[in-house]
Amino acid sequence: MQFVIEFLPLVLFLIAYVTGGIYAALITLMIAMPIGLVLKYWRSGKIDKMYMWSTIFLIVLGIPMLYFRNPAFLYWKPTAFYWALAIAFTVSAFVGQKTLVERFFDLTGELPLHRVTRPEWQQLNFAWIAFFAAMGVANIYVAYNFSEAFWVNFKVFGLLALTVVFMLAQGAWLMTKFKDKDLDKPEEDAN
Secondary structure, eight states, X not given: OHHHHHHHHHHHHHHHHHHHOHHHHHHHHHHHHHHHHHHHHHHHSSOOHXXXXXXXXXXXXXXXXXXXXXXXXXXXXHHHHHHHHHHHHHHHTTSSSSOHHHHHHHXXXXXXXXXXXXXXXXXXXXXXXHHHHHHHHHHHHHHHHSOHHHHHHIIIIIHHHHHHHHHHHHHHHHHHHHXXXXXXXXXXXXX
């Protein structure tokens, strides 16, 4: 159900774009994302901060897009969001006990995160910073160098696919840390 709540607004955006154009798609997304945020809160009892900020960015940039009838505001929404995330992850490298990436993986509560060293968390955090910065650049490059229809498909499918691949790579790297045999061996008693 979480998956449906997360991605249904994107599906509705794509359907609205195909049937009614960019402005209909924006209005659909501006309605669907706040509903999705409420549903996520209702199901979990917690506010999904990333989803919340994405919704806020959408509304803040969507209103002027509708008012000025200029799709550039929507083109910049993913870029602004990704760059804001890159800044937040950068700040977390210098403020607090844990980086944002460590806090993100700590949400599961089931992973042996203690096996990852502080310098490794910093490297992983930097990888996320670079990823978010690159995603922002990729989005705006596609928005201004390809057709609107191509950008819509890239936004819905391309950015999602890139994120999934990146997350799988992160998970694979973390699994190498969790499967380290030496860390699973109990310490031998000294006689």
